[in-house]
Amino acid sequence: MSKKPSLAVVGATGAVGTVMLDILSKRENVYGEIRLIASARSAGKKLTCRVEDLTVVALSPEAFDGIDIAMFDVPDEISKEWAPIAASRGAVVVDNSGAFRMDDQVPLVVPEVNPQEIKNRPKGIISNPNCTTLSMIVAMGALHRHYILKELVVASYQAASGAGQAGIDTLREQIKLVANTNVGDVAGDSRGVIKNLDPFPAPLALNVIPWAGSLKEEGYTSEELKVRNESRKILGIKDLKVSATCVRVPVLTTHSLAVHAIFEKTVSREIAQEVLRNSTGIELVDDPENHKFPTPADVVGTDPTWVGRVRKSLDHPNVLDLFVCGDNLRKGAALNTAQIAELVAAEF
């Protein structure tokens, strides 16, 4: 590294952006200037990063002048419009929206799994995976390298913050509303107490909602197909079979997944535990005798992918069941973006 590249954080005021500023303040200081960019509505706001007070500037083509690397955490349509503009002005874009993830000319990168892919970026754009895929993919990559993955059956336990700051605010508000009522018991009608559902399609406090994203083919949701398509692209397994059911749960931050993973080779519970224990970015907590396994409450605010409840199927010699947790705002979003950006920064 001969010079410190300049960095733009686009979407600095959102739920992921807020975590990003914290991450940038705590990781090795590899950047020169850091510029915060957001919508015109947030321009002028002051935020702290690396102990500096920074003033948010409005998104415009000129906002990217002199920027080497631009992280985007904004809605798909904003990325679709603005990532190419940033790239055309010379920035390498690391985009956390869904706009480019399945674009053949845009690599989809998880540094612990396929770091080599960052070089293949003809559009100057690198995509960051969806938070649900990211919450399990480091563990799946480690096991795939050992056993060769053929199929995944996944059920998710997704946190409210996967739907952004509005998701966090709405769950907090609903929890307060139900705390002193009998909602959720047989006599309680949560729809009578909870009026504001937005951004969810049903009450989330004291409930679970089998829905995330929008409706796609055969009744699957966009979120469920992201788990399928993105896992295939990141792991480089074109014909990986994936069935996912995505469910929102009343947790603020940290996605969990129950994973049923089918491999080509015969598995061993002890060797799988060993593989996970020795892999970068993974924390194995698997001592069921002493009730030790990861839960979102233990994982929130941490960097690794946490894995527990590793079991070898009683019916199949080549199948593992496991439970995985990842902070969806950190490894599931901001941290992975920061890791990709650091790989790019190392080129300077």
Next chain:
Amino acid sequence: MSKKPSLAVVGATGAVGTVMLDILSKRENVYGEIRLIASARSAGKKLTCRVEDLTVVALSPEAFDGIDIAMFDVPDEISKEWAPIAASRGAVVVDNSGAFRMDDQVPLVVPEVNPQEIKNRPKGIISNPNCTTLSMIVAMGALHRHYILKELVVASYQAASGAGQAGIDTLREQIKLVANTNVGDVAGDSRGVIKNLDPFPAPLALNVIPWAGSLKEEGYTSEELKVRNESRKILGIKDLKVSATCVRVPVLTTHSLAVHAIFEKTVSREIAQEVLRNSTGIELVDDPENHKFPTPADVVGTDPTWVGRVRKSLDHPNVLDLFVCGDNLRKGAALNTAQIAELVAAEF
């Protein structure tokens, strides 16, 4: 039916017992005397059933004198000791504990699936399945009759009341504690705020816990093996392959399950929906375009098994993914027990 049989409700003061009294008050009145039995600690307590005030009597051999049918909802060890005593005094026992479920001489019955089995009761005992199995098995039975089930991969979203009244009370208490804190966000430490976990191994409010039951072989829990073994016995498929991951969620009542079901025959989404729609005991709510699917908040306090999110696998012609909800205190416990007892009552 020539006479109305007398009924004993053993464990009348527990979470399931309370629901049972409500169910007995609302269903067809097929019983003569109803006698409420509980531990000596609860004896003398007055409870209402069928608009009558009944006084709870202490569990003793004589408490079963003159009783034709005895429903048990008590811990395994109490059932193990007392169900044979009740049977030896002439009562047909319908037991909701785990004590006899896998006993070859005790049928495990779900009236919509295997009602004929109630006749095969050499010990005078009929078992009621575990609540997690029961929350999905009516739907699985209907699809099995049509497509022949070969394998289940299940992830559960289990309510606090599955752990009894203590589970309900603890979750309510924890929800109040976290309602006005920042617990669950990156800065919040729920273990600092929540001191009472009992009966759970971790905080449940704003969390999920991948644990239910006790540790059994290969790292699976007793609850996960119950789903496996009981599904095999109820459906009469000795070699049914089952992988389950059981997870507790901060819902008070109603278990949900994400089910990946592998059949012998090729499936169709529309026909599967039709089969479910036309089956007794099932309510199909599957209109994803309009965000219609079952959630615990909609299901609590109702009798049917609710099914939604029916999808045909994109990778396998013989696989369905679906989401199932059932009130674990009703169909998952008291209602199924009541239904079995009514089948027995029809013999009188």
